[in-house]
Amino acid sequence: MGTARLYAAVAGSGFRRYATYRIATAAGVFTNTVFGLILAYLFMALWDSKPHLGGYDQAQALTYVWVSQGLLMVVAMMGGGFEDELIERIRTGDIAIDLYRPADLQMWWLAQDMGRALFHLLGRGVVPLLFGALVFDLALPSDPLTWLAFLVAVALGVVVGFAIRFLVALSAFWLLDGAGVAQLTSIAGIFCSGMLLPLNVFPGALGEVVRALPWSSLIQAPVDVLLGTADPMGTYAVQAAWAVGLLAVGRLVQSVATRRVVVQGG
Amino acid sequence: MDFRPFERQGGYERLRDGLRAYRLISAMWVRSTMAYRASFAMTAFGNFAATALDFAAILLMFSRVDRLGGYSLPEVALLYGVSGVAFGFADLALGSMDRLGRRVRDGTLDTLLVRPVPVLAQVAADRFALRRLGRITQGLLVLGYALAVLDIHWTPLKVLMMPMMLLSGAGIFSAVFVAGGAFQFVAQDASEVQNSFTYGGNTLLQYPPTIFAKDMLRGVTFVLPLAFVNWLPALYVLGRPYPLDLPVWVAFAPPLVAALCCALAGIAWRAGLRAYRSTGS
Numbered sequence: 001m002g003t004a005r006l007y008a009a010v011a012g013s014g015f016r017r018y019a020t021y022r023i024a025t026a027a028g029v030f031t032n033t034v035f036g037l038i039l040a041y042l043f044m045a046l047w048d049s050k051p052h053l054g055g056y057d058q059a060q061a062l063t064y065v066w067v068s069q070g071l072l073m074v075v076a077m078m079g080g081g082f083e084d085e086l087i088e089r090i091r092t093g094d095i096a097i098d099l100y101r102p103a104d105l106q107m108w109w110l111a112q113d114m115g116r117a118l119f120h121l122l123g124r125g126v127v128p129l130l131f132g133a134l135v136f137d138l139a140l141p142s143d144p145l146t147w148l149a150f151l152v153a154v155a156l157g158v159v160v161g162f163a164i165r166f167l168v169a170l171s172a173f174w175l176l177d178g179a180g181v182a183q184l185t186s187i188a189g190i191f192c193s194g195m196l197l198p199l200n201v202f203p204g205a206l207g208e209v210v211r212a213l214p215w216s217s218l219i220q221a222p223v224d225v226l227l228g229t230a231d232p233m234g235t236y237a238v239q240a241a242w243a244v245g246l247l248a249v250g251r252l253v254q255s256v257a258t259r260r261v262v263v264q265g266g
Numbered sequence: 267m268d269f270r271p272f273e274r275q276g277g278y279e280r281l282r283d284g285l286r287a288y289r290l291i292s293a294m295w296v297r298s299t300m301a302y303r304a305s306f307a308m309t310a311f312g313n314f315a316a317t318a319l320d321f322a323a324i325l326l327m328f329s330r331v332d333r334l335g336g337y338s339l340p341e342v343a344l345l346y347g348v349s350g351v352a353f354g355f356a357d358l359a360l361g362s363m364d365r366l367g368r369r370v371r372d373g374t375l376d377t378l379l380v381r382p383v384p385v386l387a388q389v390a391a392d393r394f395a396l397r398r399l400g401r402i403t404q405g406l407l408v409l410g411y412a413l414a415v416l417d418i419h420w421t422p423l424k425v426l427m428m429p430m431m432l433l434s435g436a437g438i439f440s441a442v443f444v445a446g447g448a449f450q451f452v453a454q455d456a457s458e459v460q461n462s463f464t465y466g467g468n469t470l471l472q473y474p475p476t477i478f479a480k481d482m483l484r485g486v487t488f489v490l491p492l493a494f495v496n497w498l499p500a501l502y503v504l505g506r507p508y509p510l511d512l513p514v515w516v517a518f519a520p521p522l523v524a525a526l527c528c529a530l531a532g533i534a535w536r537a538g539l540r541a542y543r544s545t546g547s
Binding site: 179 | 305308309312315316319320322323326327329330331332333334335453454455456457458459461462466469470473476477478479482
């Protein structure tokens, strides 16, 4: 089997795996919609008292709410997905079996995570956005090319999110229990991705710092491409730089970590 | 221990046994967590920090606006603190309830059913997580800030309302946790629905009621009475009217509402438990 076909099959299995949880997906859509409603009213109050806050008008701010609720699970903002499983495999030593496979560890999990992300985009992304568009006045683009540009930014965001969580999972080689690191990174992710509040609303230097961190690639960047408030090419360049850089670090850590496994004898 | 079958025990005995079992099981989990003190300190801090981010977001908003829905930062902090502490107590006591669906799916609930101890006490105390004190601590700090900064005309009644709100609020949120658990007997894979009412409800109550649509306010006043956790009593303390034209005395109703909610949640729980069919796995 060719390499591309192998990873496509792995991605397909990642997709199917999450597709089996139908009730959980429906429950998740419900949750995203409830939180979307709360945030939508909060943002309306904010933009009422300060129109054009962060450079958005009210319709753009509301669009931000519903698109970001749709993207939360796609970029696995709160952790979860492959991360917990990989940590568990490292802890139990099952990772040794994975290393014997004729497939690259990092690429294998990336393919699997892309399948998961695609499922969540369809399963948990579409309905909250449709609900938001029905109930509120959103600033959704009519140009299909903008939507295409948005999807490219989402895909790059998923890769950056994966690269961060891969590093978190590898920390389990040293710490054995990765829960603490996973928790701290998910806290950083929630704050720095723009999930609580758009990053361009953050004041002064703090705003510049959070926008420069990799987490801005996960939610802020794709939403800005969709809203037309950021240049797609420039956004892709930043996202791709983070993706390549973090994947390279992950690869380096992986090779150091796997050498450790051999030394320990599995 | 009393080894008479449950059904022959009176309500008082069942409650006493349940609380005793809850205490023993949760004490066991506390001992097991304390075996790794560094890990406990880290996760407790993480719990504190994760909840503190919500308030950090509110501070960021107030760096850009003076008022939110007509409310100042200390007023929002009072709403936030009361809801946060009340929710924190319920989360500490019953936060493990969302694992019930998993127990139904993997069949481990069956082992709890054969023990001569109330199932609710076992499910609630399962994996009792003391790290959730982090959330309560954070809520208390914000509440302390609000009370220090706000210029409230204190009366004995208003002073008494502070502990009343926290206890009744914890009772109302506890009822939501238990009712959510009962729902999971039916929809085993839907713990997120429970989260939207518990965590979602807490998030909703952290902001002034003036920013939400009237229909949403009616829903959380008359259907799922979350408004009694903080909005109605706290607005009385602040001397502000509630956006729905309700009489002033509803501000004193939280203990009654909490008792009613807990009774209804108890009925729902027993119905769920009776409807439970093991997966057999």
